[in-house]
Amino acid sequence: MKHREVGSTLIEVLVAILITATGVLGAAAMQLNAVKFNQVSTSRSAAVFLANDITDRLRANRAAALAGSYDLSMDADAPKGSAIHQIDLQEWLLEISRRLPGGDASVARSDNQFTITLQWDEGRLAETREPADEGEEQDNNQTFVFVTEL
Numbered sequence: 001m002k003h004r005e006v007g008s009t010l011i012e013v014l015v016a017i018l019i020t021a022t023g024v025l026g027a028a029a030m031q032l033n034a035v036k037f038n039q040v041s042t043s044r045s046a047a048v049f050l051a052n053d054i055t056d057r058l059r060a061n062r063a064a065a066l067a068g069s070y071d072l073s074m075d076a077d078a079p080k081g082s083a084i085h086q087i088d089l090q091e092w093l094l095e096i097s098r099r100l101p102g103g104d105a106s107v108a109r110s111d112n113q114f115t116i117t118l119q120w121d122e123g124r125l126a127e128t129r130e131p132a133d134e135g136e137e138q139d140n141n142q143t144f145v146f147v148t149e150l
Contacts, residue, residue, distance in 0.1 A: 065114070
């Protein structure tokens with residue numbers, strides 16, 4: 001009896017296609033996550049940069065900062081005017097709106113200690129987090145808090 005292999009069977013071809021498709025889908029998902037986390041990393045780096053930016057502005061105008069001119073609450077509008085501390089806060093809040101999605105910030109003073117808080121929306125991470133409990137809304141806001149003394 002002679003046995004000859006004539007070629008691949010249909011089942012072998014289908015298994016090979018299934019394995020290849022699974023690998024390609026895995027690689028695509030990995031690439032999408034890499035892009036998403038790269039964007040998140042960019043936001044977090046921007047928050048650190050912006051906190052350092054306002055800290056430098058506080059130190060450059062120390063007398064006004066200690067007098068409370070730089071105090072800013074969350075959700076506050078940029079102050080109007082042309083004084084140095086007003087321009088500093090206007091430029092800083094503008095940069096926050098440009099660099100952080102849904103970004104907002106506050107500057108709180110206690111004697112010579114300043115707490116700078118930045119918040120922004122990282123809704124693109126919602127799919128990778130654990131789901132919220134039933135009836136509970138998932139919070140996509142991220143917060144960076146920086147404390148310094150003048």
